[in-house]
Amino acid sequence: MPFKIIASQCTSSSACEPLCPNVAMSVKAGNFVIESKKCTECIVYFDEPQCVALCRVENTNVIDTSVPRYQAPA
Template identity: 45%
Template sequence: MALIITDECINCDVCEPECPNSAITQGEEIYEIAPDRCTECVGHYDEPQCVAVCPVDCIPKDPDHVEDEEQLMVKYDKLQAE
């Protein structure tokens, strides 16, 4: 399951550099996560780094992009091949 940044985001800029897949970018109002690049850090870390550093806890799982760990690992492998 990809992650999503909610409108509680305060644009503190700490999540973007932590993403190993470059899935986080600045949107029009708040940061956004590209679901096709988000692996919840599977393949890189034991936990999503953006969630670990977020000071306002505004990065939940995205119910519109449900994936299990195996699917996230396939996505990780695809991104590594780029």
């Protein structure tokens, strides 16, 4: 499942955006968002999702359970 950002908790530090290997993060209407179709949970690239690892506010980047989990290529 891809991640999503809880907008009310995001401080917009932008620390996470440049390290997203899939360029899934952007700013819309002044808030950072994660495009679920591009988010792979950093599978293959890092041991843990970079948006979670770099966020200064705990539980701001959370799993979006409304979208199916990413399947890495075989």
